[in-house]
Amino acid sequence: MLPRWELSFYLLASIGFHVYSFYEVYRVSREHEEELDREFDLETSTLFGGLKKDPTDFEWSFWMEWGKERLVWLFLGHMSVSQVANLLSRKVRLCASFPFQLLSPLLFVKKEP
Numbered sequence: 001m002l003p004r005w006e007l008s009f010y011l012l013a014s015i016g017f018h019v020y021s022f023y024e025v026y027r028v029s030r031e032h033e034e035e036l037d038r039e040f041d042l043e044t045s046t047l048f049g050g051l052k053k054d055p056t057d058f059e060w061s062f063w064m065e066w067g068k069e070r071l072v073w074l075f076l077g078h079m080s081v082s083q084v085a086n087l088l089s090r091k092v093r094l095c096a097s098f099p100f101q102l103l104s105p106l107l108f109v110k111k112e113p
């Protein structure tokens with residue numbers, strides 16, 4: 001196991017890189033907002049404070065609908081299994097949570113007829 005200071009450093013570096021990447025995407029998209037809007041016919045999203053989204057993006061539509069219905073339950077399941085495994089023994093935590101992590105996508109992904 002790495003020392004606590006090194007884990008903290010990696011966590012902060014990771015968060016910093018992600019925030020910087022999101023900022024750069026936001027900045028560049030603002031610079032070219034009119035051009036992007038004309039080319040892709042973007043619509044205003046209510047989810048992210050008026051930012052624009054592509055209505056033809058299948059992945060965005062699918063995962064947002066899926067997340068609204070099931071993401072909270074998936075999170076609660078992961079949290080419950082993890083807490084129970086922690087109470088039982090820290091040694092069996094991985095053994096207890098691994099099957100849930102493998103089976104959870106099968107349980108929560110909606111099957112369309």
